[in-house]
Amino acid sequence: MARLRGAQAPLGTRDVPIVVSTPVDSVGWAAKLQREVLTPTCWIDPGDIERPAAVQIRFSGRRVGANGRSRQGDTFSRDENVEGIVGGSGPVSVTSRVDGVASGEWIVTARIVGRDGPTIIKPDRASRRPAATTGPRWPWRYRAMSIAPTGRIRTALAPLAPVPGVIPGAYATLVALGVLVGIAVQALVLAQERRESGAALTVSLWAVVAGILGAKLWYVLGHRGRRFDGWCIQGFVLCAGAVAAIGAASRLSMPVGTFLDSMAPGLLVGMGIGRIGCFFAGCCCGRPTSSRWGIWSSDQRVGARRIPTQLLESLLAVCVGAVALILALWSAPASQGAIFVGSLAAYTLGRQLLLPLRARPLYTRFARPVTIGAVGIALLASILANASA
Numbered sequence: 001m002a003r004l005r006g007a008q009a010p011l012g013t014r015d016v017p018i019v020v021s022t023p024v025d026s027v028g029w030a031a032k033l034q035r036e037v038l039t040p041t042c043w044i045d046p047g048d049i050e051r052p053a054a055v056q057i058r059f060s061g062r063r064v065g066a067n068g069r070s071r072q073g074d075t076f077s078r079d080e081n082v083e084g085i086v087g088g089s090g091p092v093s094v095t096s097r098v099d100g101v102a103s104g105e106w107i108v109t110a111r112i113v114g115r116d117g118p119t120i121i122k123p124d125r126a127s128r129r130p131a132a133t134t135g136p137r138w139p140w141r142y143r144a145m146s147i148a149p150t151g152r153i154r155t156a157l158a159p160l161a162p163v164p165g166v167i168p169g170a171y172a173t174l175v176a177l178g179v180l181v182g183i184a185v186q187a188l189v190l191a192q193e194r195r196e197s198g199a200a201l202t203v204s205l206w207a208v209v210a211g212i213l214g215a216k217l218w219y220v221l222g223h224r225g226r227r228f229d230g231w232c233i234q235g236f237v238l239c240a241g242a243v244a245a246i247g248a249a250s251r252l253s254m255p256v257g258t259f260l261d262s263m264a265p266g267l268l269v270g271m272g273i274g275r276i277g278c279f280f281a282g283c284c285c286g287r288p289t290s291s292r293w294g295i296w297s298s299d300q301r302v303g304a305r306r307i308p309t310q311l312l313e314s315l316l317a318v319c320v321g322a323v324a325l326i327l328a329l330w331s332a333p334a335s336q337g338a339i340f341v342g343s344l345a346a347y348t349l350g351r352q353l354l355l356p357l358r359a360r361p362l363y364t365r366f367a368r369p370v371t372i373g374a375v376g377i378a379l380l381a382s383i384l385a386n387a388s389a
Contacts, residue, residue: 036155038076038098039163042110049087056081059096061108064152073102079113082302088290093164093303103155165298166282174277179208182270185321189262189328195254203247204263207240214239230283233271237344240267257337261328264340268321268347275314284310287359299359307357316350331386342382345375 040059057080066074080096160168186204190197218235220228241260248259278284282300286307294305324343331339352372355361 035099035158036101036103037158037161038101038106038108038153038155039095039161040098040106040108040110040153041093041095041164044085044092044094044112046085046087046089046092049085051087052083053085053087054081054083055085055094056113057094057096057110058113059098059108059110061098061101061106063102064105064107066102071102073100076101084288086288086290086304089288089294089305090296093298095163095298095301095303097161097301099158101155105152105154107152163282163298163300163303165296165303166300167280170280171274171277171283174280175274178270178273178277181273182208182266185266185269185325186262189265189325192329193258193262195262199252200248200254200259200262203244203251203259204266206247207244207263210243211236211240236271237267241340241344255336257340260337260340264343265321265325265328268317268324268343271347272314272317272321275310275317279308279310279314284313285359286310286357306359309354309357312357313351313354316354317347320347320350327386336385338382338385341378342386345379345382348375349379 038061040061042057042059044055044057046053058077059080060077061075063074076098078096078098080094082092082094085092156162183201183204187197187201190200212231214235215231215233216228216235218232218238219230222232223230244260244263245256248254248256252259275284279297282298285297285299286294286309288294288302288304289307290305291307293307295308295311296303297306297308297310298304299306320343323346324339327339349372352368352375355368
């Protein structure tokens with residue numbers, strides 16, 4: 001049972017964690033990219049239940065053309081246990097990722113085990129949307145939900161397997177766009193300061209490469225080497241900042257602090273764009289909620305109205321980056337690194353305040369207060385440094 005822990009301070013009414021049972025998967029990440037999987041989806045309507053509900057959905061399927069005696073991989077049966085379904089939150093999708101089955105077309109059925117609680121709903125074929133009338137009033141609430149309902153579906157490569165609310169390739173695309181926009185913003189700052197940008201941007205590109213490697217390494221170490229399918233922004237910022245400082249000191253004529261200040265606005269804006277990729281990829285998602293400010297999104301398995309933590313963090317990064325850009329154009333090079341330190345401290349502080357809203361907040365009991373205290377001091381020091389510059 002993989003528990004997605006909720007937070008303590010709710011954003012709206014009846015914000016709760018969702019708990020989903022998932023089978024232990026020991027297949028390596030390279031093999032996962034090459035295998036075909038089946039992703040049947042069942043839509044359920046929680047209605048207006050007073051308390052968070054639990055539901056068990058039984059998926060079963062048979063490969064089309066598998067006549068006579070069934071062979072291994074021609075049939076399957078799997079139960080998905082979902083807890084914490086919020087009443088009044090609108091349609092909820094539950095997707096089961098079934099591997100080890102034969103490739104091809106399948107006929108899949110789903111039913112709820114038990115009588116009480118949410119009910120299965122059928123999609124409106126004309127609009128390809130669930131026929132429930134309740135749900136968040138956002139125009140894009142059902143984006144990327146063109147997946148067929150439980151019925152006749154086909155296997156697909158694991159990275160491209162259709163899941164409601166998840167857009168394959170969105171994360172990589174938006175991260176790449178964030179890198180390009182970040183480099184362009186830094187080039188603008190350097191041009192305003194009338195500094196040679198060629199060597200500086202080269203150092204920044206190497207810093208980005210180091211940051212990507214650091215983000216992956218941080219994620220792997222955080223999961224004790226058992227998972228390779230994620231990234232950590234802390235590793236990116238730490239490694240990118242270290243390589244940028246070393247590269248500026250060894251290859252650039254400008255002071256290290258000045259170079260880091262020119263890098264700060266683009267770094268924050270780029271991270272803000274990348275966080276939108278998290279939203280469309282179904283990672284770092286928020287807790288389910290019935291609040292009117294919730295947005296329908298998925299955690300790659302359960303789609304529901306959720307607190308949009310990825311979009312909130314994206315807005316935070318872009319706003320801090322905009323302030324850093326104004327300061328860089330106005331007070332650089334007098335700040336000597338204070339903009340870089342202050343902007344990252346402000347972003348980290350805001351991020352720590354948003355972490356409890358995630359479905360699976362990644363922090364320990366003492367690390368979060370210590371981090372908030374440390375970045376608070378750094379932010380205050382950078383404000384005083386900028387004020388006196």
